[in-house]
Amino acid sequence: MSRRTSRYTNRGTSRTQSALRVFLAACLLAVTAGACADGRERTLVVLGPWTGEEGEAFEAFEAMLSKLDDGTGQTYTYQGTRSLRETLVAQLEAGAPPDVAILNSVGELTEYARANRLKPLPAAAAARAYPPWAPPLVVDGTRRTYWVPLKVDLKSLVWSREGRSAAAPEWCVGLASQATSGWPGTDWIEDILLHQAGPDVYTRWATGRLSWRDPRVREAWTTWADLLGDRSKASVDQSLTTSYLGTPDPAAEAGAVPRGLLGSLAPRCTHEHQSAFIRYVYADDRVRADPSAGFLRGRAAHDGAYEVAGDMAAVFSGNPxxxxxxxxxxxxxxxxxxxxxxKEELRPFFPDATDPQPTDPTGRRIAGILTEKARTLCFDASDVMPPVLRDAFHRAVLRYFGKPTGARLDELLGQLDAVREDAAPETGTGTGRLPASGVCAPPGG
Structure with missing residues (x-):
């Protein structure tokens, strides 16, 4: 989730991929003449979200992946970008999609599958499509699996420095994230709704089957505002412009890993609501991760429910x-x-408890929650929603955070309901939504 650019990005631009596709098309027409003798037709392009430190981790993996060659000489090129949706849409419109794309939005993947942009997966990969990360879809009357999780994350977490009391937390908030600013706030609201109203209500809301103006949804928003408490204009402005990763140490060298919000905004704040991926930022600090349920004014009956996210691989090209x-x-x-x-602090979490998991103390604890403690895992609600609704949710969170009044909230919820209705396949322009059975499930694997 780093904002820095992986060195893979430079060698994987859409212009390069388009040129490669043109070359390959010429190869197909002239194959008998040996036009592809240099082997470039065997290179597969993988588009993904991992850049910076995470990109470096995947770079090492990609290099090792080449050793799995079965004698075909297959090679791979990875392109990491923080503007994943925009890059993928541009490539699809240009007729030059990547062979494989790795996305965290099952709402987007659902739209691509029902628009026949995705290729169904082979049985061996489909068998690893553990719920709730990769539910099968019915497309053109046939039930198939179109994506599989490569790595997963736990979102229902609160981070604090060791020794900090949980009795009266002062919350660190950073909502900036380039084109997707606002998602740290949507994570808050999703997690609160899950623990206050439970998985069934959460699922209906995430899949567009429940109004945004439902009192339980509205309560999740007002609970978030109450938990954050009164904030000065200067504090609000700072949160709206501060990255979710915090800021680098001024004394550190250029390109250093950010300090996280606990290091950037302290001592004014003591606790942070953030996904498991943030552990690499706090790898050298005495920072603890706890389940968020005890902080969210939820119901004890829903303490075993956890919000999760994942990076899923899907096939966009016809290349077998x-x-x-x-x-x-x-x-x-x-x-x-x-x-x-x-690196130890970047070792991924996998959905199958029998797969190798992180070995650092924080990573082991989080893996234990994912595979042993959790009774129900619910996929990130905004990533379940159609992209147009997800983006509207991001913007609404920013507006509400800046002015958390009842009148502002009523206005925003009404607007989100209008977007929901327009995106619904039954009444609007939407191309389909995820089935309700594909949002929450017991831990799989």
Whole structure:
């Protein structure tokens, strides 16, 4: 989730990919003449969200992946970008999609599948599509699996420095994230609703089957405002412009890892609501991660429910080797290689409890929650929603945070309801939504 740019980005721009596709098309027409003798037709392009430190972790994995070659000479090029949706849409419109894309939005993946942009996965990969990360879809009357999780994360967490009391937390908030600013706030509201109203209500809301003006949804918003408490204009402005990663230490060298919000905004704040991925920022600090349920004014009956997210691989090209690649990426051998090559604090969480998990103390604790403690896992609600509704949710959170009044909230919820209705396949322009059965599930694997 780092904002820094991976060195893979420079060698994987859409212009380069388009040129490669043109070259390959010429190869297909002139194959008998040996036009592809240099082997470039065997390179598969993988588009993904990992840049900076995470990109470096995947770079090591990609290098090791080449050793899985079965004699075909297959090679791979990875393009990491923080503007994943925009890059993918541009490539699809240009007729030059990547062979494989790794996305965290099942709402987007659902739209692509029902628009026949995705290729169904082979049985071996489909068997690893653990719920709730990769539910099967019915497309053109046939039930198939179109994506599989490569790595997963736990979102229902609160971070604090050791020794800080949980009795009266002062919350660190950073809502800035380039084009997707606002998602740290949507994570708050989603987590609160899950623990106050439970998985069933959460699922109906996430899939567009419950009004945004429902009192339980409204209560999640007002609870968030109450938890944050009164804030000065200067504090609000700071949160709206501060990255969710915090800021680098002024004394550190250029390009240093940010200090996280606990290091950037302290001592004015003591606790942070953030996903498990943030552990690499706090790798050298005495920072503790606890389940968020005890902080959110929820019901004890829902303490065993946790919000999760994931990075899913899907096939966008007709090249059979792309399906084979996804099968390899989701397999135990590849996961073992990825874990061994990544820095300890960047070792991924996998959905199967039998797969290798992180070994650092914080990582082990989080993995234990994911695979042993949790009774129900619910996929990030905004990533379940159609992209147009997700983006509207992000913007609404920013507006509400700036002015958390009842009148402002009523206005925003009404606007979100209008977007929901327009995105619904039954009444509006939407291309489909995820089935209710695909949002929450017991831990799989």
């Amino acid at each position: 080797a792309a399906r084979t690649l996804v099968e390899r990426l989701s397999g135990r051998t590849a996961r073992t290689l990825w874990r061994s090559e990544a």
